[in-house]
Amino acid sequence: MALPQHVEFLIIGAGIHGLSAAWRLAERLRERGEEVAGRVVVLDKTGIAAGASGIACGVVRNNYFQPAMRKLMAHSVGIWESDPKGLSYHPVGYMQISCEAMHKDVASIYEQQQAIGYESVFIEGEQQCTYYMRGIFDDWQAKGITSVLHEKRGGYSNQTKTMYALADRVEKLGVRIITGIEVKGFKTENGSNTVSAVHTDKGDIGCTHVIVGAGPWVRDFWKMLGLPKQITVKDLAGNVHNDVDMWRYWQLEEGVLVIDPDMGRANDGSIPPVIHVDTDAPLYSAVDGSKITDEMWGIYYKPDWHFGGIQGGASPYKVETPVDEVAIDPYGPSSPEFVSSHEFAHMWVSALAHCQKRYEGQMPKYHKEASGGIGCFTADSFPVFDHFRENVAMIADSNHGWKMIGVGHLIADEVLGERQELLEPFRFGRFERGELHPVSNSPYPWS
Ligand SMILES: Cc1cc2nc3c(=O)[nH]c(=O)nc-3n(C[C@H](O)[C@H](O)[C@H](O)COP(=O)(O)OP(=O)(O)OC[C@H]3O[C@@H](n4cnc5c(N)ncnc54)[C@H](O)[C@@H]3O)c2cc1C
Numbered sequence: 001m002a003l004p005q006h007v008e009f010l011i012i013g014a015g016i017h018g019l020s021a022a023w024r025l026a027e028r029l030r031e032r033g034e035e036v037a038g039r040v041v042v043l044d045k046t047g048i049a050a051g052a053s054g055i056a057c058g059v060v061r062n063n064y065f066q067p068a069m070r071k072l073m074a075h076s077v078g079i080w081e082s083d084p085k086g087l088s089y090h091p092v093g094y095m096q097i098s099c100e101a102m103h104k105d106v107a108s109i110y111e112q113q114q115a116i117g118y119e120s121v122f123i124e125g126e127q128q129c130t131y132y133m134r135g136i137f138d139d140w141q142a143k144g145i146t147s148v149l150h151e152k153r154g155g156y157s158n159q160t161k162t163m164y165a166l167a168d169r170v171e172k173l174g175v176r177i178i179t180g181i182e183v184k185g186f187k188t189e190n191g192s193n194t195v196s197a198v199h200t201d202k203g204d205i206g207c208t209h210v211i212v213g214a215g216p217w218v219r220d221f222w223k224m225l226g227l228p229k230q231i232t233v234k235d236l237a238g239n240v241h242n243d244v245d246m247w248r249y250w251q252l253e254e255g256v257l258v259i260d261p262d263m264g265r266a267n268d269g270s271i272p273p274v275i276h277v278d279t280d281a282p283l284y285s286a287v288d289g290s291k292i293t294d295e296m297w298g299i300y301y302k303p304d305w306h307f308g309g310i311q312g313g314a315s316p317y318k319v320e321t322p323v324d325e326v327a328i329d330p331y332g333p334s335s336p337e338f339v340s341s342h343e344f345a346h347m348w349v350s351a352l353a354h355c356q357k358r359y360e361g362q363m364p365k366y367h368k369e370a371s372g373g374i375g376c377f378t379a380d381s382f383p384v385f386d387h388f389r390e391n392v393a394m395i396a397d398s399n400h401g402w403k404m405i406g407v408g409h410l411i412a413d414e415v416l417g418e419r420q421e422l423l424e425p426f427r428f429g430r431f432e433r434g435e436l437h438p439v440s441n442s443p444y445p446w447s
Pocket residue numbers: 012013014015016017018043044045046047048049050051052053054055056057058059060181182183184213214215216217252253254372373374375395397398399400401402403404
């Protein structure tokens with residue numbers, strides 16, 4: 001099929017955000033009784049789910065220390081819940097299980113969840129937490145846990161299944177997805193700031209609106225738009241920091257223990273909530289008993305039939321390569337450089353055994369294939385959802401984004417002229433204005 005000459009809504013990236021935006025735009029146009037075909041087009045240089053959305057663990061949670069993140073997640077969880085089957089979403093819930101250093105932070109998350117009507121239960125005290133956890137898993141053995149936040153909503157979804165279902169849904173609504181086409185730049189005319197066309201390796205495509213959902217490739221689109229590589233950041237104490245890199249990369253460490261996922265079921269035979277443990281209890285090797293760490297560590301896991309075992313991850317590590325030199329392609333498990341390490345496997349399986357007896361002695365079952373991938377984070381590790389050059393909307397989720405299926409919808413509404421309050425705390429201008437999000441004591445850059 002020939003390349004379109006002009007498209008009203010041109011979306012770059014067939015990841016979760018690009019397809020979510022396409023979904024909403026197509027629905028809105030249809031609601032107005034308007035034609036979709038030819039007006040909404042998604043471009044992807046590789047294919048559907050070729051980026052972070054194709055390798056995400058798929059966890060959907062509300063648990064964030066930042067009020068604005070929590071409100072946004074509640075909106076997205078609502079979209080997951082609107083069609084669990086169609087979106088391959090498992091609403092099993094989510095548990096944040098923490099040591100004393102995080103008790104206060106998590107208590108405030110619980111209070112604010114109550115305030116926004118997000119259903120959760122909060123357990124406090126070491127004995128009470130052990131009792132509660134043994135009610136779910138009778139082999140629970142993690143020590144030093146003094147709070148458990150049990151979110152009754154949330155859970156996980158099966159990334160590639162969700163992505164193909166979304167692609168199918170938008171195509172049925174009239175959206176065209178063109179794969180194998182790489183965007184190389186943006187064109188403007190007569191000194192205007194407005195993007196009049198995107199320049200691709202197959203030719204130029206004129207456009208009225210552009211939405212960029214480029215996941216880890218956001219760095220390159222930021223550059224194509226002439227946005228600053230380094231920025232000024234005013235921190236929460238009012239101190240001004242100049243020349244801060246806008247982007248940085250972290251390696252997400254994830255893997256699979258290839259055992260029958262049924263082994264991960266709860267006492268009553270149900271699929272348990274996604275488990276997330278953050279603790280400073282010393283962690284010992286499940287292989288030789290040596291000490292792995294006595295500093296704060298964190299893991300998450302779930303039995304997952306899509307991955308074929310117990311799947312999960314641990315805290316990421318910072319990629320030290322200068323940001324411009326980070327090789328994003330080939331991405332994910334195909335990367336020769338950025339895949340989960342052997343140390344990760346050792347730590348993660350040991351941590352599983354630390355939490356539940358059933359995982360003791362399972363190290364040999366850790367899968368041997370490459371897994372994990374890099375994520376691109378902003379200067380404060382929270383998303384930027386904003387509009388640049390008059391007609392370019394950017395969804396830069398700072399790697400928070402699988403769960404944020406609703407953001408594409410909200411951006412689509414903004415492109416149609418309706419500002420969205422939920423997105424306001426995520427504008428680019430917050431760095432200079434000093435309107436940063438509060439940070440918690442979690443070992444992750446994203447909580
Ligand atoms: C290992 C891992 C696990 C994760 N687990 C979770 C999780 O459990 N829960 C959660 O909420 N989040 C998770 N995340 C984060 C989440 O996956 C991402 O935030 C989200 O998928 C990003 O979606 P996206 O649509 O912005 O980008 P992507 O899914 O990366 O899609 C971007 C697309 O843009 C295309 N593209 C790039 N450059 C060009 C170009 N020049 N021209 C045309 N197309 C281009 C790419 O081919 C790609 O398909 C995880 C991330 C990783 C790496």
